[in-house]
Amino acid sequence: MILQRRQTIHTTKNPSECAQIISGSILKGDTNLLSKYEARAQPNQRLRPAFGIDNAFTTDHSERHKEYRNKVGTMLRPDWNMVASAAKRLAKNECPKNLVNLVQSFVLKMTINVLFRHDFPSLDDESISLVASEINDIWIGSKLxxxxxxxxxxxxxHDALRLLVPNRDPLDPQRNAMNFILPAFETMWRIVLRCFIEVRYRGAEETEEWIAALKLFLENPTVRLEDSHEGASEIEKAISIVREALRLYPPTRHIHRHFRFASGSSILAIADIEGLHRDTAIWGFDADCFRPSRWANMRHEPEPFNAWMPFGSSPFLCPAKPDFGPRMIGILVAALVDAFSDVRYELNVRDPRGQKESAKFYGLLRSDRDSYKELFLEKVDRRCR
Structure with a gap:
């Protein structure tokens, strides 16, 4: 009788081991018998029945992976001035309400607008709200x-998706719009939510400074650090805000890979990106603090950048890393800050009985996907006080 060995789990926040795990090829000197695509696809198989998708995250075929990456590459080249203008206009039209619902709807509208070039009037609010909330709930449920x-x-x-993206059949695994919406929206709305809270509602001494920097970035979304610009220092602050948010609240907290070895053993290896990004040995004693200014001192220090993996690492580096992801996050957060930086907008907590009090935050923001549903953004007429 052949006894099958139970799969073991290995978790690490060591930067070099995290990079090894993400590559899916070698772990602790042992070669993976699975291809790098199989190593990546196997932990993601739950997403196939849950979302009806077939993309680079779920396929073990190299050609399908390449085809998907090429398609994404063409989608992630928007006119940034138009994106910033659209985000600013859309955020101004958003009504204060439950903060999670507001951010989810805002980010999903912008995601569909950028990926599929669809104008906002064609994006039905009820369908947007349904798709946004269902994506989150299905993702949580898919873990069981x-x-x-x-x-x-x-x-x-399906009906909501057909209204929002009419030229893509949600029942065709390769044409399903969710192949592109899911990786863009599901990761982005959570980082935008937390960055917005950190900048606007944590009461930091630098709050006004951060708001000013983000507003300037919203007006100059194509500026790069190496460009000479009148507001270069402010743009650098805005970019540092995004980097710091991505450090503390990485879009993917844990990256999983399957490894099978010649010995017959198998391992589910987990790169703890969140733990890596909060490691005091790398980031200092204040690793748990949102401090964008830390990035101003890191231009010539390679170690922190080597330990910063919000978009994974080679050979599965997210195509959004070089430009699209950070720039899009910066624009979306800046648009929300621009729309709701007025002191009349308060962030309150409502309990199940409808009682409310001003929201207060202590330490790191919660990272769970179902966090902060109790927060409501409300407009207050201070003249009546």
Whole structure:
């Protein structure tokens, strides 16, 4: 009788080991018998029945992976001035309400606008709200196989997607718009939410300074650090804000890979990106603090940058890393800050009985996908006080 060895789990926040795990090829000197695509795809198989997708995250075929990456590459080349203008206009039109719902709807509208070049009037608010909330709920439920509702039975979600992206069949795994919406939206709205809270509602001494920097970035979204510009120092602050938010609240907190070795053993290896980004041995005693100014001192220090992996690492470096991801996050956060920086906008906590009090935050913001549903952004007429 052949005894099958149980799969073990290995988790690390060591930067070199994290990079090894993400590559999916070698772990601690042992070669993976699985291809790098198989190593990546196997932990993501739950996403196939949950979202009806077939993309680079779920396929073990190199050609399919290449085809998807090439397609994404063409989608991530927007006119940034138009994106910033659209984000500013859209945020101004958003009504104060539940903060999670507001950020989810705002980010999903901008995601569809940028990826599929669809104008906002065609984006039905009810469909947007449904798709945004369902993506989050399905993702959480997909971690427990018995909670997965087959994608083929998600009729309301299919109807909403057909309204929002009419030229893509949600029941065709390769044409399903969710192949592109999911990796863009699901990761982005959470970082935008937390960056907005950090900048606007944590009461930091630098709050006004951060707001001014982001507003300037919103007006100059194509400026790079190496460009000579009148507001170069402010642009650098805005970029540092985004980097710091990505450090503390990485879009993917843990990256999983399957390894199978010649010995017959197998390992589910987990790169703890969140732990890596908060490691005091790398980032200092204040690693848990949101301090964008730390990046001003890191231009010539390679170690922190080597330990900064919000977009993964080679050979599975997210195509959004070089430009699209950080710039898009900066624009979206800046647009929200621009729209709601007025002191009349308060962030309150509502309990189940409808009682409310001013929101207060201590330490790191919670990272769970279902966090902060109790927060409401409200407009207050201070003249009546």
């Amino acid at each position: 196989p018995r909670h997965i509702v087959p994608w083929s039975k998600q009729d309301r979600l």
